[in-house]
Amino acid sequence: MFWGCFSWEGVGRLVVVDGSINGGTYAQLLKDYIPPSLRELNMRTCYLLHDHAPAHDAKTVSDTLDILGIRTLENYPANSPDLNPIEELWSFWKRKVIDHNPHTLVELRTFAFQEWRNLQVDKIRSFIKRLPNTLNEVIRMKGKHTHY
Numbered sequence: 001m002f003w004g005c006f007s008w009e010g011v012g013r014l015v016v017v018d019g020s021i022n023g024g025t026y027a028q029l030l031k032d033y034i035p036p037s038l039r040e041l042n043m044r045t046c047y048l049l050h051d052h053a054p055a056h057d058a059k060t061v062s063d064t065l066d067i068l069g070i071r072t073l074e075n076y077p078a079n080s081p082d083l084n085p086i087e088e089l090w091s092f093w094k095r096k097v098i099d100h101n102p103h104t105l106v107e108l109r110t111f112a113f114q115e116w117r118n119l120q121v122d123k124i125r126s127f128i129k130r131l132p133n134t135l136n137e138v139i140r141m142k143g144k145h146t147h148y
Contacts, residue, residue, distance in 0.1 A: 002112060003029050005037050006089060006124055007046060012037025014116040016109060023058020030064050047071050049084050083134055085127040092127075093119060 001021075005012035013033040021029070030048075038046060048070050050056045065072065096115040102108040137146045 006086065007041050007043060008125060008128060009041040010121050010124060011116055011119050012041060014113060021055045023055050023060045026055040027060040027064040034068055045069050047073060049073050085131050088127040089124065
């Protein structure tokens with residue numbers, strides 16, 4: 001599994017995650033990789049958009065976000081990861097990696113990091129630009145099915 005982050009300025013760190021993620025491992029990922037990603041992207045702070053997966057809602061994660069000064073989007077709908085622009089990014093990136101037709105885990109990781117570094121800012125921004133319309137549509141439809 002991979003964990004990564006991105007912003008208007010580009011991609012942050014991409015990390016290979018072995019095993020499952022719980023609140024403790026997620027909090028540690030945030031501590032280890034958000035600060036260097038912010039520095040690399042010339043950012044002081046950020047909003048973290050994540051769904052209400054159990055690992056995301058753990059007390060240790062909340063404490064970590066407070067310590068790092070990271071805000072989250074309030075009232076983000078539970079069980080709606082498809083609203084998060086990173087889901088579009090993951091899908092786009094995954095197709096690029098698959099196009100290499102990796103045959104080994106080493107090849108998969110190599111192509112994954114290569115394609116992560118090759119993600120274009122304009123493409124990333126197109127995913128982010130859709131978020132306000134997507135959220136407005138969810139509000140308009142009162143949480144029911146949308147075309148997104």
